[in-house]
Amino acid sequence: MNLLSVRLRARVIVLLPRRMVLFASLASLLIVFVVIGAAQAAPVPIVLTGADRRPATSLNGDWGSIIDPYFSGLFSFHHEEKGNGWFLNRKAQPGDQFPTEYDFSKAPKLKVPGDWNTQRESLLYYEGPVWYERDFTYQPRQHTHLFLHVGAANYRSWFWVNGQKVCEHEGGFTSFNCDVTAVIHAGANFVVGAVDNSRIEDGVPGLETDWWNYGGLTREVSLIEVPETFIDQYDLHLRRGEGSVIEGWVHLVNGEPGAKVEVEIPELGARTSATTGDGGRAAIHFSVKGLERWSPETPKLYKVVVRANQDSIDELMGFRTVETRGTEILLNGKPIFLRGVAIHAEAPYRTGRAYSDKDAETLLGWAKELGCNYVRLAHYPHDETMLRAADRMGLLVWSENPVYWALQFDNPKVLAKAEQQLDEEINTSRNHAAIILWSMANETPNTAVRTQFIETLASRARTLDPTRLITAALLVRAEDHTKIVDDPLGKALDVIGINEYIGWYEGNPATADVTKWRIDYQKPLIVSEFGGGAKAGLHGTEKDRWTEEYQASIFRHQLPMLNQIAQLRGMSPWVLMDFRSPNRPLVGIQDEFNRKGLISEQGQKKQAFYVLQKAYKDGTIGKAE
Ligand code: GCU
Numbered sequence: 022m023n024l025l026s027v028r029l030r031a032r033v034i035v036l037l038p039r040r041m042v043l044f045a046s047l048a049s050l051l052i053v054f055v056v057i058g059a060a061q062a063a064p065v066p067i068v069l070t071g072a073d074r075r076p077a078t079s080l081n082g083d084w085g086s087i088i089d090p091y092f093s094g095l096f097s098f099h100h101e102e103k104g105n106g107w108f109l110n111r112k113a114q115p116g117d118q119f120p121t122e123y124d125f126s127k128a129p130k131l132k133v134p135g136d137w138n139t140q141r142e143s144l145l146y147y148e149g150p151v152w153y154e155r156d157f158t159y160q161p162r163q164h165t166h167l168f169l170h171v172g173a174a175n176y177r178s179w180f181w182v183n184g185q186k187v188c189e190h191e192g193g194f195t196s197f198n199c200d201v202t203a204v205i206h207a208g209a210n211f212v213v214g215a216v217d218n219s220r221i222e223d224g225v226p227g228l229e230t231d232w233w234n235y236g237g238l239t240r241e242v243s244l245i246e247v248p249e250t251f252i253d254q255y256d257l258h259l260r261r262g263e264g265s266v267i268e269g270w271v272h273l274v275n276g277e278p279g280a281k282v283e284v285e286i287p288e289l290g291a292r293t294s295a296t297t298g299d300g301g302r303a304a305i306h307f308s309v310k311g312l313e314r315w316s317p318e319t320p321k322l323y324k325v326v327v328r329a330n331q332d333s334i335d336e337l338m339g340f341r342t343v344e345t346r347g348t349e350i351l352l353n354g355k356p357i358f359l360r361g362v363a364i365h366a367e368a369p370y371r372t373g374r375a376y377s378d379k380d381a382e383t384l385l386g387w388a389k390e391l392g393c394n395y396v397r398l399a400h401y402p403h404d405e406t407m408l409r410a411a412d413r414m415g416l417l418v419w420s421e422n423p424v425y426w427a428l429q430f431d432n433p434k435v436l437a438k439a440e441q442q443l444d445e446e447i448n449t450s451r452n453h454a455a456i457i458l459w460s461m462a463n464e465t466p467n468t469a470v471r472t473q474f475i476e477t478l479a480s481r482a483r484t485l486d487p488t489r490l491i492t493a494a495l496l497v498r499a500e501d502h503t504k505i506v507d508d509p510l511g512k513a514l515d516v517i518g519i520n521e522y523i524g525w526y527e528g529n530p531a532t533a534d535v536t537k538w539r540i541d542y543q544k545p546l547i548v549s550e551f552g553g554g555a556k557a558g559l560h561g562t563e564k565d566r567w568t569e570e571y572q573a574s575i576f577r578h579q580l581p582m583l584n585q586i587a588q589l590r591g592m593s594p595w596v597l598m599d600f601r602s603p604n605r606p607l608v609g610i611q612d613e614f615n616r617k618g619l620i621s622e623q624g625q626k627k628q629a630f631y632v633l634q635k636a637y638k639d640g641t642i643g644k645a646e
Contacts, residue, residue: 172240359591
């Protein structure tokens with residue numbers, strides 16, 4: 022381009038309307054930003070169904086850790102992201118012209134899995150960034166992909182392997198997998214993660230929760246190697262209705278259209294194969310003979326082998342159907358009443374975020390002892406360990422997305438985050454026979470923008486998984502002594518969940534005796550929460566709050582009241598075990614624990630435990646139809 026034409030064009034530009042010039046420069050600026058942004062944005066992690074059933078190299082154990090409240094390991098003093106951040110895991114070198122002011126090898130350790138709050142007294146209240154580092158050796162094999170599998174990292178997290186960014190993630194209760202194939206070395210490697218549990222206004226959950234904001238790598242971390250063409254997700258379920266037809270799909274990554282996939286159930290001598298379409302998905306549909314359906318009474322699990330190309334997964338799963346018919350919930354075609362209890366992922370005895378088989382078996386063991394056939398896992402997706410235990414022990418599950426109390430329901434970014442977490446929850450856990458309910462939310466304000474937000478989530482969940490029931494825990498309003506269930510969100514749900522605290526946050530235990538209910542939905546209803554607080558071992562009269570007698574009295578009055586509700590098809594009193602909460606400072610009673618447990622965090626059963634156990638065992642509560 023010669024100077025003359027430049028000058029000519031310049032003149033022409035001057036002539037152009039000022040706005041057009043402005044627009045042109047903004048557009049080019051935007052392009053520059055997008056290019057730079059794309060360059061810095063980390064690859065998006067993927068969801069692997071049944072990741073816990075894959076052979077893996079565990080990275081659990083002691084990790085070097087650095088507490089970094091100002092996040093100066095990532096941001097400069099002008100809050101720009103640093104190129105030489107602590108993710109480089111740099112060691113000071115003789116002759117360095119600048120100081121290296123961190124050294125993971127000398128840093129105190131934090132255990133993974135585990136929250137940091139209960140590992141070090143100084144971190145009990147800590148909310149902010151913490152750096153983790155771990156060395157490991159690995160021999161990558163040809164024609165394979167390697168993923169860094171993170172069971173959960175609360176709340177936002179960033180990961181680098183050998184100094185290279187491999188992914189970032191938001192959401193504290195779902196697993197994700199970062200592709201590290203391109204950056205792994207044969208031999209010595211290191212992984213650095215930064216985890217920040219700061220609560221943020223546009224977060225999911227938002228700023229307020231009634232559970233402790235346990236931070237860290239709270240579930241297992243490992244390396245999962247898969248062949249170049251591999252199965253990332255699959256769905257297998259029993260078709261509703263008579264007979265035993267298993268349907269679903271298997272999705273392949275990097276597979277050619279027409280690639281063959283196979284599903285086999287050796288115990289039943291059943292096998293089928295199908296081929297993938299353009300999108301990498303193969304539809305599965307085959308009849309099996311002699312199938313024993315999964316139910317709480319008979320939690321029959323089958324080894325199911327899913328194969329494609331060089332890849333295969335040995336899944337362990339049960340087959341059952343769940344649906345509604347009017348106000349009934351049908352499990353395997355028969356009406357069922359859900360005798361349940363709500364559970365937080367708080368570890369019994371040691372407290373902190375639960376993650377182990379032992380934690381799961383202790384909590385679910387107590388639920389079985391109570392006479393439960395169902396548990397509400399609140400208020401966020403619990404880990405695969407808990408869900409595998411529920412499959413094994415025969416407990417039906419309400420699983421929940423952490424849309425809790427108030428969120429920025431008018432913020433599309435927040436909706437996208439809630440959708441991402443919902444996708445991760447469903448795509449990770451979709452093959453658990455135990456899970457029958459996907460809960461979209463808990464105690465959200467009855468506003469139009471909220472209703473729209475959750476209706477969007479509910480229809481997304483239905484598309485992702487049309488084989489389960491959609492629910493949410495709604496608030497209830499009152500007129501005098503009549504409780505009214507008419508939240509418009511109920512229209513979008515298959516099963517109505519309601520939370521009420523008659524006898525605790527309102528009235529006294531006997532208030533239940535005079536309370537009437539108006540339910541504006543001819544749908545199954547679950548009382549997803551009711552109860553009251555008691556300090557284990559504190560005794561007095563039924564009128565003395567915080568005593569076991571008062572809590573037991575709440576249950577004695579609640580159960581006959583709830584039995585009057587024609588649509589009542591289940592309940593999950595709040596809560597199985599006392600759990601840590603930042604909203605509970607009452608010294609000598611709560612001591613930062615929510616004391617509504619039927620059992621204390623140290624395993625002491627309160628009187629109310631036996632009141633409910635008797636009702637469940639005698640069958641005096643609830644009707645399946
Ligand atoms: C609410 C909420 C729970 C909370 C409970 C309580 O209903 O859903 O998360 O812990 O009440 O106040 O104890």
